[in-house]
Structures are given as C-alpha cells and as structure tokens.
Amino acid sequence: MPAHAVARMSALQQLAVIQALRPDRLHNAMALFVCGALNVKSASPSAFSFSTLTEDSSCDEPVLFITSTSADPSQELRELARDHVGRDRYHEVAMGQGQAESAMQLLRQCADNGEWLCLKNLHLMVHWLPILEKQIYEVEKSRDFRLFLTTEPHEKFPAGLLECCRKITFEAPPGVKQNLQRTYDAWGQDFLGSGPPVRAQLLFSLSWFHAILQERRNYIPQGWQKFYEFSFSDLRSGADMICLRTEGGKQAPWRYLRGLLENAIYGGRIDNDIDMKVLTTYMEDTFAPETIGMGCKQKPLMGTRVMVPSNANRHTHVQLIQTLADHDDPRMFGLPPNIERCAQEAQSERVVSLLRHLNVSKVCKSGTRLEEWTKSLSPLLRHWDGLLAAHPGINPARHPHRTLSRSASWRSQASKTVLEQFPTAEGDCGRRALARISNTLGSISKALRGAEGLSACVERDGTSLHEGCVPASWHKTLRGPSDPFKYCQVVVERLEAVERLEERARASASGEEWLEAGGGGWQVNLSHWFHPGTFLSAVRQHAARRLSSAINELKMVTCWGDAALRLQASGCVCARVEGLYVRGACFDGVKLAHISQDSPMLSRMPLTTFAWVPQRIPPLHHAFVPVPLYSTTDQDEILTELQFPVADKDERNGWILAGVAAFVGSSSQIW
Helix, strand or coil, X not given: CCHHHXXXXXXXXXXXXXXHHCHHHHHHHHHHHXXXXXXXXXXXXXXXXXXXXXXXXXXXXXXXXXXXCCCCCHXXXXXXXXXXCCHHHEEEEECCCCCHHHHHHHHHHHHHHCCEEEEECHHHHHHHHHXXXXXXXXXCCCCCCEEEEEECCCCCCCHHHHHHCEEEEECCCCCHHHHHHHHHHHCCHHHHCCCCHHHHHXXXXXXXXXXXXXXXXXXXXXXXXXXXXXXXXXXXXXXXXXXXXXXXXXXXXXXXHXXXXXXXXXXXXXXXXXXXXXXXXXXXXXXXXXXXXXXCCXXXXXXXXXXXXXXXXXXHHHHHHHCCCCCCCHHHHCCCCCHHHHHHXXXXXXXXXXXXXXXXXXXXXXXHHHHHHHHHHHHHHHHHHHHHHHCHHHCCCCCXXXXXXXXXXXXXXXXXXXXXXXXXXXXXXXHHHHHHHHHHHHHHHHHHHCCCCCCHHHHHHHHHHHCCCCCHHHHHHCCCCCCHHHHHHHHHHHHHHHHHHHHHHHHCCCCCHHHECCCCCEEEEHHHCCCHHHHHHHHHHHHHXXXXXXXXXXXXXXXXXXXXXXXXXXXXXXXXXXXXXXXXXXXXXXXXXCCCCCCCCEEECCCEEEEEEECCCCCCCCCEEEEEEECCCCCCCEEEEEEEECCCHHHHHHHHHCCCEEEECCCCCCC
C-alpha cells in the first residue's frame, strides 16, 4: 500500500486491511499490534527453569502450576525432589473422587516433617478447594516443607487460593530447540555418562524424536489429524527402555525399540491410520543404524545437517542443541515450505472467531438484541437475497411444491438402483437445506422489521448467526462450512448443479445415462454433490452387479493418462472425476511435485479416473503413496484413498510426512 495511505491509518485499521488482503500474515501482525499496545518487546514470557524453583519458593507459599493440555510437570517435580530431598520424601496425589481425606492427611504429615507434596488435577475438585485453602493457612509448616499444586484453567477456581500461591503457567516448550533444552535440563552428566556411547546416542535420538512429535502439533491438521498428548512421561518411558536394553554394552535393539515406541508408548496415543503412518515413518528414519553411524556411514537427522553426537559427554550434546535455530524450519518435520502461511492463517481464523464471540453482547433485553441483530445480520440477509436473485431457478418462493412434484414425476423408486435414485435424493436434500435457510432468515427479517415476534427456535438460530456460527438446525439438515456466508453459497451452488443433473436423469433412457460424457465413459464433478461419499458407494454397488462380484471383493484404484485409457478400454466400471484439490504438493497427472513458500494452500488436480476392479488385480503403479480424500478441508470425513505414483519408498515416505491430502470442492466451495 502507498506510504501516505498507511500513515493515515491507525494500527487497528492496518490490522483490518491485512485481514482482508493477506490473512496469512494476520497472526504476526496481531502479535506486533499487542507488543506495540503494551509497549513490550515480546508477548511471550521468559523461560522457566525447575532448578531455580527451590531457591525462589518457601514453605508458606504454595506453587500452583496452571497447565495446558498434555503438559504435566509431575515428572520434572519428581526428578527435582530426587535431587534435593530424596524420592522417599516426595509425595503426590492425583485428585479425584475419594482422595480429599488422604490429601489432607498427607498435607499435615508433610508440613510437619518438612517433606514435599504435590496435589494434581485440582480442577477436578473445585468444590473442595476452599477447604484446602483454609487448611493451608492453619497448618504449622516446617521450613523445608513445599506444596505444589497443578490445575487446568477453570472458571470456578477460588480467587483466594490463587492469590496465596506463586503461579506458573506450564506448557509444552515452543520449538524443537527449546524442547531439547528442557529435556537436557532434566538429564545430567551422571545419567548420560553412566553407559556406553551408543546409549547416549539413542537418548539423543529419542529426545529429537520426542521434540519433533510434539512440535508437529503446531501444524494441525496437516501435521497431525488432531492434538495428541505426547508428554514427558512418554520420553521417560522411552529412556528407561533404552537404558535397560543397552545395559552392559549391548547392541542397539532396533526392532525392539521401534516396536515398543510404536505399539506401547507413543503409538498408543494415536487413533487413526493416517497419523500412525506418520509416526512409523519418523521412527524408521530416526531409529536406524545410519542415524548413529553403526556399521555404516552416518547420515544427518531429517531436514537438517545435525549429526547425532558420537560420545556420552552432556556438554557436547548441549552445545549442539545451542547451535539450532530458535525458529523451526518446516523441513525438520518433512512438511512443505508453505505450511507456515497455512498455520498462521488457521491461527488467525481461530483468534478472530474468539474475538467475535467475546464481542457478542450478553444483554437480554429484546429491543437491544434486535438492534444488535440488525447490525450484524443485515449483511447475511443481503447476501442471501443476492444469491437467490443470481440463481432464480432454485428460489423456494417460486416453487413451493417442488420436492413433491419432482419425486412423483419419476417411476417407482422401488424399481430403481441406488445409482438411479441418487440425483433425486441429492436434490431433495438440497431443497430441504434451502428451505431451512430461507425459513430461518425470513423469520429473522420479519422480526427485525417488527412484522412478527421471535420464536424460541428462531431466537436460537439467530443467536448462532449473530455469533458468526452456522445454526445447529442447519447442520442437522446438511453438514457444511462453519461460516454462514460460505454455507449459504455452497447450498445454492450445489443445488443448482444437482438440479441440472436431475433434469438429465429424467430425460435419460436408462438409469445411468445421466453420467455419460461421451468418448470416455462416465464423468462427474464431486463438488456438485452434497454427499460425494454416497455417490462413490453407489458406483461401487453398480460395479459389483456388473462384474457379478461381492462388494468386498472389489477395490478402488485411481490413475491418470495412459493407465486410465487402458482401464476404460478393459471394460471396468470407470468414472472420470473432477472437482478435486491437493494440499502439500502439486500434481500434473504424472507425478507429485514440491511446492514453494508462496504456493497456495490447495492446487487443482487434473481429471482423475476412479475404477472399481477385483482385489486380485495387481497394483497399477510400481510404487504409490496412499493419499486420503476428504469431503471438506475440515477433514471430518474421509471418502476414500487416492493412489499417487511415486519412484520409490523414500519418495513415498516424504509425501507421507508432508501431510499430502486431497479434497472435494470448487474454487468458491473450498473451506
């Protein structure tokens, strides 16, 4: 923007411009805005070290750890207690039903004997905390007594207890470097140097592996499908296993190590096959002879030039960690270079959504509510009127009995296959969603004009729209985007496309002619359907009947170019599919290619041939990577897997770690 225009804008106005033009930069811009408004250099707190905790705390001031999900200071506290008072003088209680009395007895005992006590998960017993607070004040304490408390944030946590404690927020350390530093703060020279060098090498590999798994969570849903609670206890379990299996100079037990990490420690937290493939790929790369140079040439750790140290000297390990960059490079995780932009855009959307929710007035007066609704909902009402005006053929006001007449115009549904029934079912679904939206917005419009009152249902839906959310009643009719503007647009565009296919289906001589595209068999745009997964299932059933085979004896394959032509000529049931996008790579119909830092989040895929063939048919590609196909970018529903050709296993593993995925949608429907 021109400098003179920027000079006339306030900092908040500049944020609004960035949100409109470069949403991928909004998160950094908001951080700079906060620092400028508070006149601080950084919004992040200084790093906390457990080694200083005993010096800075006292017997009269409990230490309260306010934890985030998956962050638990218990292991660090145990090791701190081991070094300062001994294991037998440290006690901890996981609070829950029936633990109040034992916690009180331990509190009095530890205060009298000068021992350490940790009461965990206080947020589970907020009703009991006033009793605990009173006991803390009344009990006589030895000078060596220390009381540690842990809790997750809770709105009913007593203010008095908060005020009497030293409060420490405890979260997983940000960045691989900080994560490794925290691990080595807990590992002294006595621990690292008490075994052969291979033991120290495996421990370094384990700490790196642990840091990568934790920091990859910053890139959900491309890094992981969901947030997994990898914690310090997992690291401790892995370290104990390594110490046990390398005792006495034993060789590195690669299969044993990978098996326990996958099936018992880290893998036990993962609940889907896609993320399990990521975990397995990391393990195979990190825990291998090449990583520590055992009988072969040593290779650096993935995405870096870091070589695992060859000795058991803690100082050497710490010095190596100090050379790492403070900011993580996506290549360390095997992720594409544009992942930072995508992650920042997702974080910005979450922050804006929270701000919008906080801005919603809690005033319950009906007149005030309607005034607020007039301001917030008028743009949506105009948007809906504009959509109906631009697509007059689907306007529900002009066709009040459309669903009934269309269903009655076809021959008996009982005589049709699932594939033949599909266009009508989709049309009926779209018209129900259209009617639901039209009724809700129509009632709100009348209420704003004073033509009618607010019913409980309309008030509930209007409140959701006022908060920028799609009402639950809309989602109950049809799942879609979470943004109301996008939801309305998707329903209108897809219904218009479905009704065109309904017209073709009614005019066709046979049940499947509406899919014919001429010269290449069936052709369909999956972004036109409300339920693309149902369509794929219907085609699979059709293929089973045509091949006189059971459904579970068929598999779906995907191909492009010459392979697609051969399949079509062989008589297989094929469908050429468009409306697909790929994330984490780009694809030209021949091979996957890497993307640049400035590449868009999604790139359009060429026409893809889906074919249903018997299970006994060998794979079409010499080597391939399975890529999940999702119905939306929310990744709520997996439709199937696409097989993209690759050169070898190394390339396959690279695309798995990159989080490559495919999605259904058009340029205006992707959300």
